[in-house]
Amino acid sequence: MNVAVEPKQGLLARIRWMSAYMNPALRRIAERVLRAPEDIKSISIKDLAMQCEVSESTVTRFVREIEVTSFQQFKILIAEELSQGTGVPPVVTDRHVYEDINENDDTASVLSKVAARYAMTIADTRAGLSSDELERAVSAIEQADMLAFFAMGASLICVENALLRFMRVGKPCQFFRDLGIRQISTSTLGPKSLAIGISNSGRTISTVDSLKEAKAQGAVTMCITSFPDSPLVRHADIRLFTPTVTGVIGPADYHESMVSKIAQLQIIDVLYSLYAVRNFGSAIAGLEKTSDVTSLTRY
Template identity: 30%
Template sequence: MMAEKEVQLPILRSVYQDLTRSEQRIADYITSHADEIMDKTIPELARNTKSAEITISRFCKKLGFSGLQGLKIALAAELSSSGDDRFQDIHRGDSYEQVAGKIFGNIAEGMQDTLKILDYAAVERAINALVQARRVAVYGFGNSATVCRDIETRFLRFGMVVQAYDDISQQLTSASLLTAEDVVIAVSHSGSTMNLLKTVEVAKKSGAKIIVITSYAQSNLAKIGDIVLTGMGREVHYRSESVASRLIHMAITDVLYTGIAMQQPEQYQENIGKMRSVISATRE
């Protein structure tokens, strides 16, 4: 008998850690029996996963589908586009050429996953909010702090009042002084960092609009955010998922950066010209 093709929807990966045990059992079954799911009814799927029928319906809605049929359509699209591409983990005996090939391949797959789960209406709302903001505060810790610094460096080119903070005391001070005219970009792979949640809650009470960039759509941080942009990388044992997702999150911020530039092309070109002129003068 031919083994079942194991396929996992990107959206399943983005919410998996926030699913209940029963829902994770359903997700695992779908991953391992992707081809079978197309012919299954809700009662059959419930029986095979030892779940209640209402749990199957709630599971589908949690993933953003109206019901099982919507999930089947998304799964069919995933099956048709996946081809022979397989996620590749890194092993101790791999050559450096193999390591490089796997890392680059997995990054590319993670980018494609993100294209499938990114909410483009949310992207547009985020760009509009940033264009209209009086000032932008960017919060994150650890690997996410590098994304925050990149946002600060790049968005500064628009003449924005933007600053990145990776210290809890500075974050809380900044958050307490924000107003309804300000925007926060909070970056976190897990979306569960307690200090970041505390800071964002303070910023929310101050009236600021919260844009969240995270790997987990159902995380506590995502639930606080006004606008949530989700994207995650492929995990390997020698390279944590949070490190891979850092690159995905930077790519999402590149989309925001480009969107802002498209909204104000003349101002952007003028600012870039001024920046290059001043920087080139330091090289003479």
């Protein structure tokens, strides 16, 4: 019997993602490592601390934060990853129709590549999500009298899933496809509302503007995105990050990643499940009530 092996997340990818949740001192170390990882192979802990304007104990804390046992082990792992060519995205030389699929791929290759990317995305999403930020998100959902969603393009898939999940357990939600009405709807939000902006790039103008306006109206704001430095993040009180789209397909600005939607769906399902478990009685009642309604639509 064949046993599936779960894809392993690279150390640099882990640092890139976890840096979004780090305090400023640790984030400076992460940014220095990512800026020139090849330097880390020969740098001393003292020199790295000086370059990042932190103490040596802070560097040690950073290493432990990324689940590495020692600074020396950290240097070894970085060197191994760079030697294997997994630390730096290769240059895009081919044209791709979907992720890393090009005209030379046959049926078996397409099946293998799509399955591998999905599996890796799911594993990376699970590994990188901050438990503390998830707790904040679920608490905000519990306290909100309205969940207002904002998204465009392929991220609408995530919104549709969220509407189905939360409305079925009795949580009021709103989403408007018309851009004009969507912008107007932000004026109806207030301190008891939770505005959720979803964008892989974090740069979709209407989504960013809607979250910004919702925050100005006093609503609690949350974002689901892949990029900690994106404009969307600046207007979010709660930030949940999906794996950054890198590798042979190039950066997010190159084209929209459909695999990233798997990570978005995963986050919504985690939030929904946590909320439903915490409010089990009302969630079950809501599921039963909506089941009665939806049963009328089926033969």
